[in-house]
Amino acid sequence: MVHGGEEALMRQYAIGDEIGRGRFGTVRRCISNATGEALALKTTPKAPLRDPLDLALAEQEPKLHLLASSPPCSPHLVALHAAFDDADAVHLVVDLCAGGDLFTLLSARGGRLPEREAAGLAAQLASALAACHRRGVAHRDVKPDNLLFDAATGALKLADFGSAEWFGDGRRMSGLVGTPYYVAPEVVAGREYGEKVDVWSAGVVLYVMLSGTVPFYGATVPEIFEAVLRGNLRFPPRAFAGVSPEAKDLMRRMLCKDVSRRLSAEQVLRHPWIASCGSDAVAG
Template identity: 80%
Template structure:
């Protein structure tokens, strides 16, 4: 990792803000030598240090560049992962120079259009599964797969971004900690058990459910109610929302949203499912 903000400003021209997250900002930036555009994600450390009740946030922020680099190093894990090009850190903040994805995100797409046609949903699910399979081969679990973290590049390809919650399991160690977003988090995470990279497949299954229906499978008025629904894992396909959805698509969602982790699909198995093979086309 390079030096701090002074080194960053020598190598990049920092532009306007294009996004804001829970702790930091995303700005447009340009390579000083070539003018090539990138996204600059900056996470100040002070707000994280103040969260004494949850030191995990600070640990993840400091770990993010190392984990993200694992999936960005050539050859990249998948072309459907937002690549990390440079990282700068000082006592005050962590700055990451990333691919610039100017096509919006999946959350905005589904919010604007509602449920997507099966061929489009299958194509996007294939791209997401390809990204996850690549990360998992390198020992990285994303742990916060959701439409807000799925971006479209200038060519319309789906890209998995924001590795701020990612975990490393490449040495065989199980992962722990309540990490993720309530609607999308896997039941074993909520239960406080050790878990594997298959938590990402569960989350991707929720994303697929949302793409096909415009609703979430496990809901509630509060985070506690959502967690209770996730723990029950009672997967249903209401006729009004799923009247036109094929049995093959429902079969895949059942295999991804399976409480029994030993029976839950891996990302590689998702890519080989007949519904993905016959309807999804641009993961490679």
């Protein structure tokens, strides 16, 4: 899958304009010289990665992304087409999702979505996570910015495996990885953890879609982490006016501090609210 460095990349793909920028790298359009297919190129320079953990994650990203998205691939995962690695950077060629991301959609729609639409997106996210987890890959950075839309089909796709980790064979994970508002309490607490950290993050995404606000708020990162550790889940009447008891029940089961009682991604897909409102949105 890794095809050499930047010279090999330039032989195989025509590189276009920048279409996105993240914490460590850039995303540009590219065209396959062999097929003419429009794709996206994610480039992560190694020089800014001073933390050994960040560098290790960048270098293992191609392997874990390929493991999660290789055929038969979930239609709700951004697929990895090729990877190039050299002394200066890691370059990943992935699906081009030109329909924007969930963060942008929420911003354009006043911060929240109708319940049925939110259920459909939650079902697609749970389907993506279940596919990852079946292959022993935890995403560890589920948030609206990493949920992209396919412009042709409208399907939601989980992107950016830069924080992913393998948990196969019962291996436990560790390390403070993720985005403060979305990270699970066991991660903040510094304990070893499993793949259900992704379900917690997906629960926060669902809460945001239905209310336009985060469930655990703080003005600073330490305050956010304190709120996450308390895990005091509430549904303010003004923010949740009209949201069904079934939707609130699912969020309680996803945002459950007791990991043994927290739902798995597969169980989220079988929850009555998803089955009644969102199951039609899951492709494949």
